[in-house]
Amino acid sequence: MQTHEIRERFTNHFVKAGHTEVPSASLILDDPTLLFVNAGMVPFKPYFLGQQTPPFENGLATSIQKCVRTLDIEEVGITTRHNTFFQMAGNFSFGQYFKEGAIKHAWSLLTGDRADGGFGLDPERLWVTVYTDDDEAAGIWENVVGVPSERIQRMGMEDNFWSMGVPGPCGPCSEIYYDRGPEYGKEGGPIADDNRYMEIWNLVFMESIRGAGDKKGGFEILGELPNKNIDTGLGVERVACILQGVDNVYETDLLRPVIDVAAELTGTKYDAGNPADDVRFRVIADHSRTAMMIILDGVTPSNEGRGYILRRLLRRIIRSARLLGATGEVMEPLMNTIMDTMTPSFPEIAENRERILRVALAEERAFSRTLESGTHRFDEAAGALKAAGGTTISGGQAFELHDTYGFPIDLTLEMAREAGLDVDMAAFDAAMQEQRDRAKADNKAKKMGNRDDSLYREWVDTYPTEFVGYDQLTHDANVIGLVRDGEKVTEVNAGDEVEVILDVTPMYAEAGGQMADRGRILVGDTVLNVNDVQKIGKKLWVHKATVQNGGLDLGTTVTAEVDGAWRHGARQAHTATHLIHAALRQVLGPTAVQAGSLNKPGYLRFDFNYTDQLSEAQLEEIATITNQAVDADFAVNTIETSLEEAKAMGAMALFGENYGDQVRVVEIGGPFSIELCGGTHVGHSSQIGPVAVLGESSVGSGARRIEAYSGMESFRYFSKEAALASGLATELKTPSEQLPERIAQLTERLRAAEKEIENLHRRQLLGQTADLAAKAETVGEYSLVAVHLPDGVNTGDLRTMANDVRGKLNDRAAVVVLASADGGKAAFAIAATPQAVDAGIKAGELVKAFGQHVDGKGGGKPDLAQGSGANPAGIDAGLAALRQGLQG
Incomplete structure (x- = not known):
């Protein structure tokens, strides 16, 4: 079955x-x-x-x-x-x-x-x-x-x-x-x-x-x-x-096909007598399904929360496949297989197939780059360890590879074995446990239990709010509930922060990315300023307000009044969000799906699932299509219908939203845009006014964000930009249309001047090195140049100078130590000639010893190293200690 x-x-x-x-x-x-x-x-x-x-x-x-x-x-x-x-x-x-x-x-x-x-x-x-x-x-x-x-x-x-x-x-x-x-x-x-x-x-x-x-x-x-x-x-x-x-859940019709595909990709057989390999196959099957279902519900990989869980699952799949022998990309065949097995139970997978693949493949490619950088870091650590005669990679290094570079510990163990090295797993496990304890403490702090909404149950069940705000901005209402400090009360007075429950309201409660209306509740001389409206149980509107004047009793008939300017700006921004979503899908294709939004008067942000950074040309095209839709004066129609009928019309739904049997469809310009939405909107697209697309950015792996202004905020933005361009044109005595070319010319000239100044500075520094080399003193078996230079020479310049001085002393065993106070800190560099290195000098170790005197640290190779410290007053003591050390 x-x-x-x-x-x-x-x-x-x-x-x-x-x-x-x-x-x-x-x-x-x-x-x-x-x-x-x-x-x-x-x-x-x-x-x-x-x-x-x-x-x-x-x-x-x-x-x-x-x-x-x-x-x-x-x-x-x-x-x-x-x-x-x-x-x-x-x-x-x-x-x-x-x-x-x-x-x-x-x-x-x-x-x-x-x-x-x-x-x-x-x-x-x-x-x-x-x-x-x-x-x-x-x-x-x-x-x-x-x-x-x-x-x-x-x-x-x-x-x-x-x-x-x-x-x-x-x-x-x-x-x-x-x-x-x-x-x-x-x-x-x-x-x-x-x-x-x-x-x-x-x-x-x-x-x-x-x-x-x-x-x-x-x-x-x-x-x-x-x-x-x-x-x-x-x-x-x-x-x-x-x-x-x-025998087990991995053998059923849902997961066994994934194991079979993994066996083909890796060339390793499942259930062939190797328990460790079998675990990896099961990890691949389990995580492929879980990751696919999480992506289906709108999550993209990131470094926190749900996105971190998804990233971890996907990377464990890739890691397990590599340990089984895979040498190329594996995510596409694995994801295709699990989508095939799960679609009969979850038909919505079919319409999201391309998006799911895009997210999974992007993470696989990103992790491949991570593995390359981690491998390079491991090779450096292993090389340094062998050079020092060590045999065990420290737990701290293994944890750094895991935590900083995303490098899995089992790969570290395998590569260490191949290099003939061990890993201090006790120290690694201790570091991991410390991290888990921090995570558990953080998670426990976030677990706040269940919000107790039982206080509102009577109203939710018996007196659900009638919302009339789609058509009206002012309406009379009865006060059927007052809550202050979490308790029901019968009256409130001036200065009280209160929750007001009305039997009917024109005020929009925050939902679907649209911020709640602002407004007032009025009766006689009493004024309550409403600064937020929230829903409870999707049925009850709770008005959070401050009593500005007078007082209010339970049962009073009042007038609820929406701030018209606020609502107008919010409607403009919300409708503009729909236009940007439609334009985005025209430019990027159907895999660019909304992942969240925020709309408030004059401003919107729109998050969408997409893996690649948008080009300037794509962003300009999105802005053009959006403003063309504004100019077209499309009618904005709303339709109350069944969920099934809305889907048949092609209306798009948001991930993570649970819709009832009856839904509200917002249609703009016929097929241009059609979405399920309970928000407030303008009557025609031209009422939005201009839309200024400010830019786009990343909000996590596989997720991008577009920000924009609408209405008067767009006008103000364009006016400010125009004034800035006009001012530049006047200052540069250049027509506005030629500003880009003129600025490019000035930028190139500035770069050339900076390069010339840098070359001059370098020549000045190197001009001092002959004098420094001439001051070399004999200390023990070495020639030593140890100089406290005037303030203001940075570490990079010190390194350049030390290297040049060393070159002038390359006929002997010589050590060069240069230090300077720079920006309130100590900067220092040490160089050693080949003869000095052969005699046992290691510049990296000398730098560490010097750093102790200036409250700093550093590192480098045996022939050249550098560092910095917080205490420049210790420079002379560091030079003296180094000189004494060379004397033996």
């Missing part, structure tokens, strides 16, 4: 039982505790917590949620049951059926006849576990379902009590296991061997709220949830493993 059929059977089973089918949410949700959705229940958290009423008929839902867990990336492939990406099929009951209903639903699907839509598993091979003291669940399994008591086992909080790992909903659970047979391990049920007995379904009886705690079980139960709920999770990949008759 193929994986997509398993998904279909699961969904059909619960839809027939009255559950609402809920599409998978994006892997990226607005949750401060999570980088990625890591469990099927995450999108339903507000309903479990009682903050919002479930919008599902009968209070029942089912979903197959895509999930990513990345806490133990290094462990992937070592076991054959865990993946970083997985599909969690679940059924959810919000205050409806509880333990008995969940158990019956699961059992009937698992053991039901395949002809009737079930999975057809042998009930004699199913075992269950329950929480230690959950007699109710154990009784249902034995007395209602008929599972023999010897196949019902009890486990503690570590195994049979579920939470997300952060404060939030939790409860005891009952897990269902499948006995794979004696060839997989010993008898005795899940307690005896969880390899033979594979967990396939977890039924969570969600009834409590947990507090903070570092470990599973190390937390306090804070209280009961408003309702007893059901949250279940069936591992799609594990069921596929059983129904397809394969």
Whole structure:
């Protein structure tokens, strides 16, 4: 049974039982505790917590949620049951059926006849576990379902009590296991061997709220949830493993094709008796799928957050392939294969295929350059180590290769072995652990738990806000809620910072990149300045305001008034964003997809997924197309329709957004631009005014940003630029149209003058070297030039002079030491003739010794080295110490 059929059977089973089918949410949700959705229940958290009423008929839902867990990336492939990406099929009951209903639903699907839509598993091979003291669940399994008591086992909080790992909903659970047979391990049920007995379904009886705690079980139960709920999770990949008759999740129809392609690319066989190679194959298969799904949801590689996780996954793929023998690029065939296997379950992959490939290939090429630089750095370190007679690369050097150069430790180990060297892994591991501890501390600081929106639940459920701001900027409203300092109040007074909830509002709440409206709430002499508007539960508008004059009571009828100038500027910027997006896709093609935006009066920024820097010609073409659309006076139409109809119209959606059944489509100029958007817009494109594209920049690997002004801000920008050009033209006595040529001429003349000054300066310095060489003194076995030069000679010039003095003394064993105070610091350089080097002099070591006297450091080769220090007052002491050292 193929994986997509398993998904279909699961969904059909619960839809027939009255559950609402809920599409998978994006892997990226607005949750401060999570980088990625890591469990099927995450999108339903507000309903479990009682903050919002479930919008599902009968209070029942089912979903197959895509999930990513990345806490133990290094462990992937070592076991054959865990993946970083997985599909969690679940059924959810919000205050409806509880333990008995969940158990019956699961059992009937698992053991039901395949002809009737079930999975057809042998009930004699199913075992269950329950929480230690959950007699109710154990009784249902034995007395209602008929599972023999010897196949019902009890486990503690570590195994049979579920939470997300952060404060939030939790409860005891009952897990269902499948006995794979004696060839997989010993008898005795899940307690005896969880390899033979594979967990396939977890039924969570969600009834409590947990507090903070570092470990599973190390937390306090804070209280009961408003309702007893059901949250279940069936591992799609594990069921596929059983129904397809394969040993592990890497052998299923989704991942085995990737392993086969990797074997072709590397010339190494999988499952050929080399455990280390098998782990690498599994890493490639697992990470290819996870990376592809993360890119699908709009993430691009970077050095922080989700982007860092993606970069790490992609680089582990490339690293593993190289260790298996790959010599060229591997990402394209691997990504194509995983997209082929996953598209039946996720059809949206097809339309994003080119973009996914572009991001993955760009990272592969960037990492190839990283490997080159890391290899060069390793060769330098290894060469210096061998020259000094050492045999072990320090843990600090290995960590620097890993952390600074992105060079994987296993490649460092392999290259060290090839060079006949060891690596101090104890020190490396210590440095890695220190880094992990810092990361965990930072992550813990960011885990703020769940925002408690239960305060607003009554309004969300009973009095959702009516938004009339698309058509009106002023509207009367009733004050149905006042919140001050996190508490409901009945009145507020002058100077109070307050949240005002109205039954109807014309003010736009921040969403879709558009900043919230500014405005006022008025009644009599009372004035509240609204400086922000936010949504809660997508239904309630919360006006954050300051009471400027008077006071306000609950139940008062007021007038809500949008700042017209603010709204006008915001509408111009938001509509201009749509035009720039359309122009961008005309110039760069369909793979340039929006990845985020910000619109406020007069200004916009637009982030998009693209790997290459835009040329000046491309940027100019985008600006031209955008302003041509403004000049065309396109009508801006809005259409309320179903999500399916909007997609059929070709409307583009944003990554990471979850849309309802009814959506708003904004159409500009017919096919020119059509997007799903809930923002406010001008009526015709000409009302935007001129659009000034300021430039583009990188915001991470595979992501670019365009910034622009609109309306009067564009006019001001163009006016300022024109005034600047006019002033330059007057100053240079050149017509404006000839300014570029004139400035180029002046720039070239300036460069020539700077070069001439540099040459003159060099000649002046070198003119002193003959006198310095003539002052050479005999110290021990060497000729020594040790001079404290006047202030202001920098390290580069000292190096040049020392090198020239050495050349004048190349008939003997000579050492040249020159130092100067430059910019409040000590600069110094040391050179040694070949005869001195042969006699044992090492300029690099002398520089380090000198540096101790000036609170500095330096380095270089045996014949030439340089350094700097913070204490120029120690120069003379350094020269004296060096002279004494040469005397022996």
